[in-house]
Amino acid sequence: MFRSLFRVLAVCGLSSVAVAQSGIPAYTPTPVTVPNTASYLTRDGKIQIVGNDGWEDMMAKFDALFIQTHPGFKRELLPVMKGSSVAIPALQTGVSAMAPMARAMWEDDRFAFNRLRGYDPVDIHIGYAAFGPRDGRKSPPGIYVNAKNPIGGLTIEQVRQILTEGAKGGSITRWSQLGLKGPWAKRAIHIYGLDEGSGGTLAFRSQFLEDRTFARTYEALPKAADIGEAIADDPYGIALMGFFDASKLPSVRPLPVATTPGTPFLLPTYENVSNENVAFPAYLHVYIDREPGKPLDPFVKEYIRMLLSESGQAIIASQRDTDEGYVPLSPDKIGTELSKLD
Structure with missing residues (x-):
C-alpha cells in the first residue's frame, strides 16, 4: 500500500514526508464513468470544476492523483480556479461538478442556490484554510x-x-x-x-x-x-x-x-x-449539488472520497509552506465528512 502511495505522491510532486496521519483511510480507487449528459462537461467533453483561485496548485495535484489512480478514465479534468465568488453560481447552474472554496458559502449564494434548486448544497470539509500567525502571510479569521x-x-x-x-x-x-x-x-x-x-x-x-x-x-x-x-x-x-x-x-x-x-x-x-483545537475553525469547503433523497453523482462521490483519503490529505499537507498555508483535516473529522456522501 505505501509503495503505491509513494508513487502517487511522486506523480503529484510530493515527498514521503507529506504522508498523512494515521487514522485516515487509504484510497482504494473505484472505477467511475461520466455520461455525456453531465451538465458540467464542456463542449469538448472535459469535466469542469470551478472554484477558489488559491486552490490552483492543489487542484492540479488532486487531478493528477485522480488520473493516476484511474488509468481507464476517459475524461480530462478542467479546473477553472477563478475565485470563491464564482464557485457557487457555477455549481448552481450545473456547469461545475463541485465548488471548491477556501471560505464558507455566503448567505446570498445559499439563498440563490436554494431558490433555484429547492434545497441547499451539501458542504464537505476537506481541510483548513489557514493557520497563523505567519510573517508575511495570512492568518485565519x-x-x-x-x-x-x-x-x-x-x-x-x-x-x-x-x-x-x-x-x-x-x-x-x-x-x-x-x-x-x-x-x-x-x-x-x-x-x-x-x-x-x-x-x-x-x-x-x-x-x-x-x-x-x-x-x-x-x-x-x-x-x-x-x-x-x-x-x-x-x-x-x-x-x-x-x-x-x-x-x-x-x-x-x-x-x-x-x-x-x-x-x-x-x-x-x-x-x-x-487538531481543530481552535475557537474559529476556517475550513476548506467543497460544496456539492445533491438533491435530497437521490444518490450523489458517482464522479463527484469518487473525487471527494479521494480528497478525504490519506493520499488526498497528503496533498493538502504539501501546502503548509505556501502563501495559502492549507492544513489537512483533523483525522477524527474524516468519518463525519465521508458520511455526507452516502
Missing part, C-alpha cells in the same frame, strides 16, 4: 487587539459578550469587566470590524456568534487595512478580522481564544488547527 493591551486571552463566550447584543451573562463593554487594571480599568472597549452586511462578516456571525446582532458600539470600516490601522492607533480597541496578515503592523497582535472556560487560550497555530 479571529480577534485582534493593540500590542500594548495586557489581556492574555478571551473565551469564545466573552468574545460574544463583547461583539454582540443579548449574549449569555450580559454584555461586556469595559476592559475592567475582564480584569484589566491601570489605564484600561476605566476605559470602554472600542469594537472594530468590517461592514456588518458583508458576506464574510455575516458568515462569521452565523457560525461563531450565534447569529446575534452586533453591539451598538461596533464600528464598521471599509477594508481590513483600515481595521488594522484603527487597532494600531487605539490601545483600547478590539477587532474582528477576516483572513489577515498582521505582521506588517507590529502594534497589533492576534488574541488567543479558548473554546470553553478553564481551557487554554490558543492561537491558530498549525498544530492547533490540524
